[in-house]
Amino acid sequence: EAGVAQSPRYKIIEKRQSVAFWCNPISGHATLYWYQQILGQGPKLLIQFQNNGVVDDSQLPKDRFSAERLKGVDSTLKIQPAKLEDSAVYLCASSLEGWRYTGELFFGEGSRLTVL
Amino acid sequence: DQQVKQNSPSLSVQEGRISILNCDYTNSMFDYFLWYKKYPAEGPTFLISISSIKDKNEDGRFTVFLNKSAKHLSLHIVPSQPGDSAVYFCAARDISNFGNEKLTFGTGTRLTIIP
Numbered sequence: 001e002a003g004v005a006q007s008p009r010y011k012i013i014e015k016r017q018s019v020a021f022w023c024n025p026i027s028g029h030a031t032l033y034w035y036q037q038i039l040g041q042g043p044k045l046l047i048q049f050q051n052n053g054v055v056d057d058s059q060l061p062k063d064r065f066s067a068e069r070l071k072g073v074d075s076t077l078k079i080q081p082a083k084l085e086d087s088a089v090y091l092c093a094s095s096l097e098g099w100r101y102t103g104e105l106f107f108g109e110g111s112r113l114t115v116l
Numbered sequence: 117d118q119q120v121k122q123n124s125p126s127l128s129v130q131e132g133r134i135s136i137l138n139c140d141y142t143n144s145m146f147d148y149f150l151w152y153k154k155y156p157a158e159g160p161t162f163l164i165s166i167s168s169i170k171d172k173n174e175d176g177r178f179t180v181f182l183n184k185s186a187k188h189l190s191l192h193i194v195p196s197q198p199g200d201s202a203v204y205f206c207a208a209r210d211i212s213n214f215g216n217e218k219l220t221f222g223t224g225t226r227l228t229i230i231p
Contacts, residue, residue, distance in 0.1 A: 004159070042120070042205055042221030043160070056218070091159055104150065105219065107159030 002026065004108035006092050012114045018080035021111045024073070025094030031055075033105065034067055034077050035091040043091055049075065050097065082115045089113070119143045120208050122222035130230050135193040137225050139206030142187065146208035146220075149182060151191050154203045154224070163204070164191070193227075201229045 005024040013019050025032045030051050035043035046065065048056040051072040060067070064083070069075040079086055089112045093105040121140045129135045139149075147168045152160035166173040166180045166189065173180050179192045193200055206222040 040125075040223065042207075042223045044221070045218065093159070104162045104165065105160075107161065109157065109159050 004092055004094055004106055006090075006108035006111050008111055009109065010112050010114075012116065013082055015084055015115050016081040018078065019082060019113060020079075021077045021090050021092075021113075023075045023077070023092030023108060025075075025092070026106055028096075029094035029106070030072070030097045031095045032069055032075050033093045033095070034075070035093060035107075037089045037091055037110070039088070046077070046090075079113075082113075084115050087113055087115045118223075119146075120206055120220050120222040122206055122225050124225050125223070126226040126228070128228045128230055129196045131198060132195045135191075135196045135200065135227055135229070137191040137193075137204050137206075137227065139189050139191075139222055140187060141189075141206075141208055143208065143210060143212075143220075144187075145210050145212035147211045148209040149180070149189050150207045150209075150219075151178075151180060152205040152207060152221075154205065160205055196227075196229045198229050198231055201227060203227070 007022050011019055032049045034046045036046050037043045046060045047067045049069040052069045067077045089110040091107050091110045093107045095105050119142050150165040151163045153163045154160040164175050164178045164180050166182050171182050182189045203224045203226045205224045207219050210218045
């Protein structure tokens with residue numbers, strides 16, 4: 001079974017530039033998450049999709065971050081314009097839904113963003 | 117506010133000995149607790165979990181203990197092996213919003229197993 005795929009693995013940009021990250025979840029997983037992990041901290045949920053609808057985006061800085069999940073499969077996370085404090089690893093995860101969900105998430109390898 | 121706390125940023129243990137990682141929480145609506153393991157340059161992977169109706173769950177060398185009255189859980193690894201060296205995250209599921217159960221992570225503990 002293929003895991004969660006993310007790209008790019010690494011990205012370095014100047015502040016005020018834009019960046020986009022892509023994620024392909026495990027086949028059959030209806031729920032997709034984007035987490036931000038700043039060095040020394042635990043992953044923080046940015047946005048959660050159920051199929052192609054947003055379930056929770058309460059911690060997404062909507063003035064600069066946007067995310068979409070077209071056709072309920074792949075997802076992209078965009079940052080525009082980037083700030084220095086956006087330097088982090090962006091983790092995509094997917095999970096089974098409904099009663100089968102026990103908190104077990106399947107994470108991708110992450111996309112490390114450095115903003116200079 | 118930090119609802120899931122891992123107060124030890126790092127821990128070193130001799131190979132073969134027991135490793136004990138601790139986690140405290142504050143939210144009474146947490147009903148499921150999980151431990152994730154993370155190697156450098158990789159995403160976290162699920163390790164073991166426990167429901168709030170239990171006080172112990174065991175899987176091979178890994179055992180998780182839950183003390184609900186103290187709002188404390190711990191992960192025991194015995195015997196510790198070099199491959200266990202990683203960052204361990206405690207996480208908890210919040211069921212207060214049905215249909216939108218959130219997972220909250222702690223800040224992690226870096227475990228180093230000394231050969």
